[in-house]
Structure formats: structure tokens, C-alpha cells
Amino acid sequence: MKSSNLALFILVAFIAQAPLAQIPKATPPLYSAKTITDMESIRDASLASDYAYRQVEHLSRNIGPRLSGSAQAAKAVEYVAAEMRKLGLDVRLQKVMVPHWVRGEEKAEIVEFPGMASGTTQKIVLTALGGSVATPADGITAEVVVVKDFDELSRLGRERVAGKIVLFNNKFDVDMQSSGFGLAAYGQAVAYRFAGAMTAAPLGAAAVLVRSAGGSQNRLAHTGAMGYRDGIAKIPGAAVSYEDAETLAYLASQGRVRVHLTLTPQTLPDTESYNVIADLKGSEKPDEVVIVSGHLDSWDLAQGAIDDGAGVAVSMHVPFILKQLNLRPKRTIRFIAWMNEENGGRGSAGYFEEQKNNLANHFAALESDLGASHPLGFYFAGKPEALNYFGPISDVLRSQGAGFSLRQDGVGSDVGPLTQGGVPSFAPWFNQQTYFKYHHTAADTFDKVVPSEIAEVSSVMAVLAYGLANLESPLPR
Numbered sequence: 063m064k065s066s067n068l069a070l071f072i073l074v075a076f077i078a079q080a081p082l083a084q085i086p087k088a089t090p091p092l093y094s095a096k097t098i099t100d101m102e103s104i105r106d107a108s109l110a111s112d113y114a115y116r117q118v119e120h121l122s123r124n125i126g127p128r129l130s131g132s133a134q135a136a137k138a139v140e141y142v143a144a145e146m147r148k149l150g151l152d153v154r155l156q157k158v159m160v161p162h163w164v165r166g167e168e169k170a171e172i173v174e175f176p177g178m179a180s181g182t183t184q185k186i187v188l189t190a191l192g193g194s195v196a197t198p199a200d201g202i203t204a205e206v207v208v209v210k211d212f213d214e215l216s217r218l219g220r221e222r223v224a225g226k227i228v229l230f231n232n233k234f235d236v237d238m239q240s241s242g243f244g245l246a247a248y249g250q251a252v253a254y255r256f257a258g259a260m261t262a263a264p265l266g267a268a269a270v271l272v273r274s275a276g277g278s279q280n281r282l283a284h285t286g287a288m289g290y291r292d293g294i295a296k297i298p299g300a301a302v303s304y305e306d307a308e309t310l311a312y313l314a315s316q317g318r319v320r321v322h323l324t325l326t327p328q329t330l331p332d333t334e335s336y337n338v339i340a341d342l343k344g345s346e347k348p349d350e351v352v353i354v355s356g357h358l359d360s361w362d363l364a365q366g367a368i369d370d371g372a373g374v375a376v377s378m379h380v381p382f383i384l385k386q387l388n389l390r391p392k393r394t395i396r397f398i399a400w401m402n403e404e405n406g407g408r409g410s411a412g413y414f415e416e417q418k419n420n421l422a423n424h425f426a427a428l429e430s431d432l433g434a435s436h437p438l439g440f441y442f443a444g445k446p447e448a449l450n451y452f453g454p455i456s457d458v459l460r461s462q463g464a465g466f467s468l469r470q471d472g473v474g475s476d477v478g479p480l481t482q483g484g485v486p487s488f489a490p491w492f493n494q495q496t497y498f499k500y501h502h503t504a505a506d507t508f509d510k511v512v513p514s515e516i517a518e519v520s521s522v523m524a525v526l527a528y529g530l531a532n533l534e535s536p537l538p539r
């Protein structure tokens with residue numbers, strides 16, 4: 063049989079077996095030919111742009127730490143709003159009341175331990191956890207009891223915990239981090255930071271120390287939010303460096319260890335602050351929005367460069383590059399710099415409260431809050447069948463090594479309420495080998511941002527946002 067006849071035979075055989083109704087009708091393309099070539103232009107221009115790099119530099123080096131309620135957080139709101147106005151966007155500030163916690167003195171030393179040379183102490187590197195109450199101004203001195211998890215603590219019971227400082231020595235899994243799964247390692251460790259104090263206080267503990275929920279091995283402590291619960295005594299909490307947790311555990315296994323701990327943070331009244339919201343109006347469906355976002359607040363120990371100055375900067379890049387290329391999306395692209403992600407989530411909650419009856423007009427939401435390392439593609443949270451809509455976007459991103467997509471239950475905390483409300487949600491999919499080495503430490507500084515890598519993240523954000531804003535059909539939701 064000649065090959066043309068073979069083809070005809072197969073076609074006839076296929077038609078013969080398939081009732082006419084089952085032959086798929088030609089469906090219109092999900093992305094127009096122009097949208098595809100636009101996405102390619104956006105990718106190329108983004109990879110060549112240093113806009114995001116310069117923005118995170120300004121946020122990190124000129125403005126600096128941006129803890130909610132601080133003067134720097136207020137300055138950052140002003141700055142980002144002005145930058146978005148410069149691009150010609152419709153800018154508004156959404157008011158939210160935020161916690162205002164101020165770190166004071168924080169220090170500790172081991173004042174009694176096996177083998178100690180008389181008259182000496184050993185310094186412990188630690189940092190107060192966000193929201194912690196203070197010790198008395200001259201500190202407390204107490205014996206340390208070391209546990210590896212909540213179960214071990216509850217087995218010890220009140221008689222062996224009361225009056226002592228509990229050290230939760232749960233190890234951050236650095237092997238998991240090295241394999242690129244830093245977020246999963248963080249997810250395992252962070253419960254002790256958040257719930258350690260409220261779990262130890264009912265047993266009469268005087269304070270808690272937690273081994274840092276992070277992968278630094280340069281004797282840095284990782285701060286982060288801790289929680290208290292109504293009806294449970296509030297006791298001070300601090301994170302110790304990995305190295306100091308190891309030393310305390312070693313010494314405590316040999317005998318009595320006592321620590322002198324001084325923490326003097328203050329919780330001031332809630333302060334007025336803002337989400338910065340800026341719209342690049344869509345040409346065909348201006349009421350439907352695609353959000354691009356990062357959080358503007360940061361912890362106070364460093365510059366908040368990778369957490370999350372980078373996320374704000376790559377989101378600012380989206381309207382910037384579209385303006386530069388003279389491209390107007392069909393749906394509105396809405397930039398949001400969230401306030402108070404780190405210690406309250408008030409910005410996220412305030413936006414959701416305002417928009418909860420308008421979720422149908424939220425076509426998609428993007429959030430970048432895991433640094434600025436090489437992106438592999440993007441995470442997606444939503445209906446599994448929606449993954450079929452993103453192939454052409456991944457095709458455009460494949461040449462920069464970002465051609466993957468992966469479905470997750472959630473993609474970030476600020477868009478979390480929108481995701482829960484059914485809004486298809488996205489985030490860059492990062493290699494997480496380095497992020498948690500610096501996360502919430504004094505080393506989250508601008509030098510950690512690599513120009514070519516943040517340009518790649520900018521490209522993922524811009525290509526994805528534009529593609530979604532121009533998608534020819536609604537996403538399953």
C-alpha cells in the first residue's frame with residue numbers, strides 16, 4: 063500500500079469508528095497569534111531589563127528594613143506609589159491598620175554549664191521573635207530544658223518544665239534545602255517558632271528559645287512571627303542560631319545549663335498603613351483583573367531584599383515593561399504591594415474584605431514571595447483542568463529554562479484568601495536551595511540578588527500576567 067493510501071485508509075477507519083458527534087470541532091486558539099508574539103517580546107525585553115534589579119536596590123539600600131508600622135514602611139509606600147504614578151497607572155492607597163512591634167535589646171549568655179571555667183560565660187546568638195513580649199529589663203536567669211518536638215515537651219510535664227527556659231531543638235532539614243525544597247523544610251520547622259511559646263507556657267515555662275527555622279550555617283538567627291493565644295500566659299520567645307542550638311543541646315545532655323536572657327521588645331498601638339494598588343487598565347475587559355504582587359513590609363534585621371523587596375520589584379516590572387513595549391493588555395493588570403505579610407497579614411485580609419463580593423472579576427492572581435533565584439516555571443493553584451490552558455505560556459518561557467508548571471494547593475499567603483475563594487493563583491516556581499539561608503536574618507541584603515536571575519523572574523511574571531490578561535476564554539474555576 064502506498065503511503066497516501068495508508069493515510070486515507072486510517073482516516074476512513076477512524077471516521078467509521080467515530081460517530082460524527084464525537085469528532086472534536088475546531089476550537090478557537092486560547093491565545094491569539096499576536097498575544098504569542100507579544101509574550102515573546104515581553105520575555106526578551108524582560109531578560110534584558112535591569113528595572114526590577116534597580117527597584118529592589120532602592121527598596122533595600124535606600125529605604126532599608128520595612129517592618130510594619132515603621133518609618134521605612136511608610137516611606138516605601140510613598141516611593142512605590144510614586145513609581146507607579148510615573149508609569150501612568152491609576153494608583154490608590156488602601157488603608158489598613160497594622161501591628162507596630164519594635165525590637166529592643168536582645169542578648170543571652172550561658173552562665174552555668176558543665177566544664178565551665180570559673181567566672182566565664184558563653185554568648186548565645188539569638189534574635190527576638192516578632193510579637194514577643196519582653197523579659198524584665200535586666201533579664202531572667204533560668205535552667206534550660208531541651209526538647210526536639212512538642213511530644214517530648216508534653217512527656218516532660220509541668221514538674222520538669224515550670225520555671226525553665228524551653229529550647230525547641232527541631233532541626234531544619236538542610237538536606238531537603240540542598241535538594242531545592244527549602245520551602246518544605248521551612249514548613250516542617252516553622253510550627254515551633256509560631257506555637258512554641260503557647261505550648262510551653264501552660265507547663266509553666268519562663269521563656270522559649272527555638273532553633274532557627276532556616277538554613278543559615280553562618281551563626282545567624284532567623285526571626286519570624288510567633289503567636290500567642292487568648293487565655294494562655296504570654297512568655298518571651300527568641301530564635302537561636304543553629305550553632306548555638308547545637309551547643310546548648312550538647313551541654314544540657316551533660317548536666318545543668320543555665321542561661322541569662324534579656325529581650326526588651328515593645329508592642330505599640332496599631333498604626334495606619336497601606337496596600338499600594340495600581341491599575342494598568344485593560345482595553346477590552348477593564349473590569350476583569352489579573353493581580354501581580356509582592357509584599358512591601360519586611361523583617362527589621364536586614365534590608366528585606368529577597369523577602370520581599372524582590373517580589374515587589376518583579377511585580378513593578380510588569381506594568382513597566384508593558385508600557386515600554388507599548389502593549390495594553392485586554393484585561394486590567396493590577397499591581398499590589400501588600401502591607402504586613404510578615405506579622406499579621408492585615409493587607410491581604412483588608413483587600414479580601416473589600417473585594418469578597420467581586421471575586422468573579424478577579425481573573426487571576428500572581429504573587430512572588432520566595433526570593434529571586436532562577437525560576438523553573440510557575441506554580442498554579444486552582445482547578446486541575448486549567449493546567450491545559452497554560453501550554454503556550456510555558457512554550458514562551460521554555461527558552462529561559464522556565465518551561466515547567468506545577469499544581470499546588472496554594473501559592474502564597476497574601477493571595478491565599480483569593481485562592482481559597484476560587485481565584486486561579488500563580489507564583490514563580492523557584493529553585494529554593496539558597497532562599498532559606500538568608501530568610502528573616504541579618505543577611506537578607508541586596509547583594510543576594512543576582513541581576514540575571516531577577517530578570518528571569520521578571521520575565522516569568524510579565525509573560526504570565528500578560529498571557530492571562532489576554533487569554534481568549536475564561537479559566538475553569
Ligand SMILES: [Zn+2]
Pocket residue numbers: 357369370403431
Ligand atoms: Zn515574604
